Amino acid sequence: MKSIKSCINLxxxxxxxxxxxxxxxHSGGATLGADGTNASATGLAAITCEDxxxxxxxxxxxxIKDLSEPVTGxxxxxxxxxxxxxxxxxxxxxxDADFSEGVQLNGGAGTYQMILNKTNVGARAFxxxxxxxxxxxxxxxxxxxxxxxx
Numbered sequence: 001m002k003s004i005k006s007c008i009n010l011x012x013x014x015x016x017x018x019x020x021x022x023x024x025x026h027s028g029g030a031t032l033g034a035d036g037t038n039a040s041a042t043g044l045a046a047i048t049c050e051d052x053x054x055x056x057x058x059x060x061x062x063x064i065k066d067l068s069e070p071v072t073g074x075x076x077x078x079x080x081x082x083x084x085x086x087x088x089x090x091x092x093x094x095x096d097a098d099f100s101e102g103v104q105l106n107g108g109a110g111t112y113q114m115i116l117n118k119t120n121v122g123a124r125a126f127x128x129x130x131x132x133x134x135x136x137x138x139x140x141x142x143x144x145x146x147x148x149x150x
Contacts, residue, residue, distance in 0.1 A: 050141040
C-alpha cells in the first residue's frame with residue numbers, strides 16, 4: 001500500500017509539474033511523506049536553465065508554500081545547489097496563503113539540483129515555484145526532471 005501511495009504522489013507531482021511548465025510560471029505541488037511516518041522523506045529534481053532566446057540565465061529562483069495545517073516543529077524546506085554553491089529557504093508558517101522568502105542561486109546556465117525535505121514525522125502538502133532568470137530579471141528557458149519523490 002505504501003508503494004502505491006508513493007507512486008500516486010509521484011505521478012501527481014510529475015503531472016502538475018508537466019502541466020505548469022507549459023506556461024511562463026513554473027509551479028507544482030504534492031504531498032511529501034504522504035504516509036506521515038517517514039521523517040526523512042525527500043524530493044529531488046534537476047532543473048536546467050538555458051537561453052531560450054530571452055537571454056543567458058543568471059540563476060534559479062525558488063519559493064515554497066506549506067499548504068498543510070500547522071504542526072509544531074514540522075516545516076518544509078528547499079535546498080538548491082549547483083557546483084560549489086548552495087542556498088535554501090523554509091516556509092515557517094504552515095497553512096497560510098504565503099510562500100516562503102524567495103531565494104536565487106546565481107550559478108549561470110546549466111543544471112541545478114533542488115531538494116525538498118521536511119523537519120519531522122508528518123505529511124506536508126506543498127506548492128513550489130521555480131524560475132530560471134536572466135540578470136535583468138527576465139524569465140528564460142526552464143526544464144525540470146523529477147529524480148526522486150518519497
